[in-house]
Amino acid sequence: MSVSPAWLPAGLGPLTEVHALSKGASLFHLGQAVSRFYFVLSGELAAIRYMPNGAEAVMLTARTGEFFAEASLFLPTYTCEARAMTVCQVLSWPVQAFRDALASHPEAALAFTRTLAVNLRRQCSRVERLRLKSASDRVLHYLTCEAGPDGWCVLAGTQQNLATELALEPETLYRVLAQLEKTGRIERDIGQDIRRIRLLGRQGLECAL
Amino acid sequence: MSVSPAWLPAGLGPLTEVHALSKGASLFHLGQAVSRFYFVLSGELAAIRYMPNGAEAVMLTARTGEFFAEASLFLPTYTCEARAMTVCQVLSWPVQAFRDALASHPEAALAFTRTLAVNLRRQCSRVERLRLKSASDRVLHYLTCEAGPDGWCVLAGTQQNLATELALEPETLYRVLAQLEKTGRIERDIGQDIRRIRLLGRQGLECAL
DNA sequence: CGTCGCATTGATATCGCTCAAATCCGGTGG
DNA sequence: CCACCGGATTTGAGCGATATCAATGCGACG
Numbered sequence: 001m002s003v004s005p006a007w008l009p010a011g012l013g014p015l016t017e018v019h020a021l022s023k024g025a026s027l028f029h030l031g032q033a034v035s036r037f038y039f040v041l042s043g044e045l046a047a048i049r050y051m052p053n054g055a056e057a058v059m060l061t062a063r064t065g066e067f068f069a070e071a072s073l074f075l076p077t078y079t080c081e082a083r084a085m086t087v088c089q090v091l092s093w094p095v096q097a098f099r100d101a102l103a104s105h106p107e108a109a110l111a112f113t114r115t116l117a118v119n120l121r122r123q124c125s126r127v128e129r130l131r132l133k134s135a136s137d138r139v140l141h142y143l144t145c146e147a148g149p150d151g152w153c154v155l156a157g158t159q160q161n162l163a164t165e166l167a168l169e170p171e172t173l174y175r176v177l178a179q180l181e182k183t184g185r186i187e188r189d190i191g192q193d194i195r196r197i198r199l200l201g202r203q204g205l206e207c208a209l
Numbered sequence: 210m211s212v213s214p215a216w217l218p219a220g221l222g223p224l225t226e227v228h229a230l231s232k233g234a235s236l237f238h239l240g241q242a243v244s245r246f247y248f249v250l251s252g253e254l255a256a257i258r259y260m261p262n263g264a265e266a267v268m269l270t271a272r273t274g275e276f277f278a279e280a281s282l283f284l285p286t287y288t289c290e291a292r293a294m295t296v297c298q299v300l301s302w303p304v305q306a307f308r309d310a311l312a313s314h315p316e317a318a319l320a321f322t323r324t325l326a327v328n329l330r331r332q333c334s335r336v337e338r339l340r341l342k343s344a345s346d347r348v349l350h351y352l353t354c355e356a357g358p359d360g361w362c363v364l365a366g367t368q369q370n371l372a373t374e375l376a377l378e379p380e381t382l383y384r385v386l387a388q389l390e391k392t393g394r395i396e397r398d399i400g401q402d403i404r405r406i407r408l409l410g411r412q413g414l415e416c417a418l
Numbered sequence: 419c420g421t422c423g424c425a426t427t428g429a430t431a432t433c434g435c436t437c438a439a440a441t442c443c444g445g446t447g448g
Numbered sequence: 449c450c451a452c453c454g455g456a457t458t459t460g461a462g463c464g465a466t467a468t469c470a471a472t473g474c475g476a477c478g
Binding site for chain 1: 258259260261262264266267268269270278279280282283311312315318319321322323325326327328329330332333334335336337339340342349350353354376394408409410
Binding site for chain 2: 424
């Protein structure tokens with residue numbers, strides 16, 4: 001569960017619609033004129049295209065607290081189908097009103113731009129990580145990216161969730177973590193409430209640069 | 210080779226610096242105060258973090274015609290080292306001047322936001338594609354995403370470049386394409402000047418939705 | 419004509435996926 | 449309190465897909 005961004009201009013309030021989507025529900029279809037812009041309060045939305053054989057190709061997904069398909073703000077028609085991958089709560093605004101709100105509220109426009117820039121950085125890191133073929137390389141890359149100032153990387157969910165993030169099977173991740181711990185490359189602190197992992201080795205070497 | 214975006218406010222012109230980087234040159238280091246914002250005219254820039262063992266973790270890359278590390282516009286210090294992966298030509302502006310230019314030129318701010326949104330969509334698609342474990346699934350996903358209105362997907366570079374984009378080895382891509390062509394799932398038109406690939410099957414089915 | 423890079427195909431090795439079984443833990447109900 | 453259950457975790461065994469190494473053809477280019 002989430003709330004809409006605090007920086008949204010108040011004028012959008014009356015135009016806000018709330019959508020309660022059941023799993024599998026569609027928000028819009030390929031080729032439809034872009035009418036509304038969406039924000040995920042909870043659940044997961046996906047943008048999907050279909051291949052000639054009928055198989056689905058997921059183009060992008062948005063989860064709790066994220067805007068959905070930001071590029072649709074700049075397109076005349078939707079280029080994918082939007083589908084709820086889970087039960088979802090979604091907000092939406094008319095695209096023209098959203099664009100106008102950004103145009104007339106520079107501070108909101110800046111906040112939106114920052115959101116885009118931060119998301120873009122995260123996605124770029126994911127791309128570089130998924131380019132790595134070795135499971136341990138992906139884990140080390142993740143720990144390098146996500147570690148806090150103290151060196152510890154606090155896992156949001158379970159280790160299975162981390163496996164999903166890294167596009168690995170849970171068994172593979174368990175084995176890799178066990179191996180990295182045994183060889184002294186990481187340190188683990190796995191409890192039921194707090195799960196965290198830390199890279200070992202020369203500490204804070206980069207910060208000294 | 211590229212040029213700076215046409216929508217950049219003219220006031221930035223006198224503040225523009227041109228950097229000619231040799232391969233391996235650094236633009237800035239981790240922890241330095243953010244001073245300038247960069248755009249790649251040619252070549253490839255990468256943002257790198259170092260792991261305790263000294264290995265490098267690429268966080269993001271920018272190529273010809275792209276801004277570099279857009280999130281740095283909103284950060285006090287650089288969170289990575291910037292390194293030229295190839296010979297590079299780079300433009301830069303003082304971050305404060307760039308932010309001010311966006312704040313005082315709504316149409317430029319909108320164009321910048323659009324650039325971010327389009328890049329974000331591309332990166333999201335890449336993430337979803339790289340999550341696929343099967344080489345043929347990655348190829349089909351790519352063709353589904355990148356196909357033009359006529360169904361043909363025109364390759365920008367060589368098939369080796371496509372292999373890099375899909376995080377596959379060239380040999381694997383050759384085998385997968387040959388197999389897909391043999392089983393009638395794709396059609397290839399490989400010449401020296403034009404290389405294009407098309408998905409076969411029920412045509413235009415999605416557009417009818 | 420020689421070289422170089424791209425493309426293609428074959429053979430082999432390796433890594434991660436898959437199936438399977440056991441353990442641990444919190445929560446639930448008797 | 450204890451038995452039971454479901455989900456997360458852990459470890460084992462085998463398989464398959466992709467990486468890797470190798471060889472060849474092909475066209476461009478000097």
